[in-house]
Amino acid sequence: MVVIRKKLVLESLAAKITYGKINKKNYVVVHETDNERSGADADAHARLQMNGNSRQASWHWQVDDKEAVQSFEHNWACWAAGSDKGNKEGIQVETCVNNDGNYLKAVQNTAELVAKIMKDEGIPISNVVQHNHFSAKNCPSKMRAGKVSWSQFIAMVKTASGAVQQPNPITDNNKYRVLTGTYSTIQAAENVLDVLKQRFGWVAYIEPDGKLWRVKTGTFTGADAAKAGANKIKTAKLAQVTNIVAA
Template identity: 80%
Template structure:
């Protein structure tokens, strides 16, 4: 059962990276991120869009092996499909291919999300298409190479029946930051900072601690989110020690 979470881009930001509202919502267009780096999951790509994507690109949902994160309401005409028709009439779904994720599970989650979008918007399965359909680009590349074939993916969609859940808002509204342990050099801390900011899409800072350095994240709302951030840092082997502090 895929969890769907919203982290919606502000209207002011959306107007910079879309054709505005008025999406006809006739197609669901499936993409892959082509970002195989560790940690390049749905949360990271959603934060990238939320914080202001420097690329001329946008998409409605990012899906990984844990969740689907929505960045734009369906009415926005995102820049993703490579053609006027695809952008103006498509709901864009990006599937993560990060090396530390489970690709097949991500595809299963994507199938469950697509099935829900079909039901919600009245889109027929004949209008579930690859990015390649509109632009000729080799995308979704791993699916097109047969890692999970398009036929298998369509079968997953057909087999799905209501296997989605909307994440309930957290009742914990306290804010927390994650602090790494210390690094012997500022350069080591800057290397970690670069990953947190540009791969994970987080706000982060460097702090001096005596003769050493540590990295501090921006705020997370709720202890569960903060713990998820701390675990992500450890999983990516950016720090052996992390601490969560109340804001």
């Protein structure tokens, strides 16, 4: 059962990176992000879209080993499939391949999401296709290389329940920030800041600490979210030490 949540792109931005609300919703098009960098998970890709993707591209869903995040309602015709037909008739689903995630679990979550989309939109299994189907691009590349074969994925979709789980409601509404340990040069801090802002899609700042420098994030709602943020920084090897402080 995949956890799903929405992080929708504002309509004013969506109008600039889609064909508009003209999607016929005849296909589910499966992609992979091809972004293996640590931290390039579903939340990071959703934030990338929400903050204004530097590429002329858009997609409805991103899925990792923990959750599926929706960026566009299905009636938007996103720019992802490489052809007019694929873009204007397809619901685009990106599977994350970040190296700090569990690829097999991400594929399983994608199968659960695809089963739900099929049920919600009345799409037959014969119209669940690869990005390659519309543009001949080698995508989803890991599936096409056999890490999980396409036939195995389709079998997962057929047996998936399509059931979803909403994220646990936030009961701690307090605001927190994550502070890294110190860096000896501002360039080192700027390198970390660039990753947090560009790869993770976070708000973040550099603060002086005497002759040293540290990076401070924007706010997280709830201690659990802040802890997850701190762990993400450590997993990406951006800082050995992190501290969580009240905002």
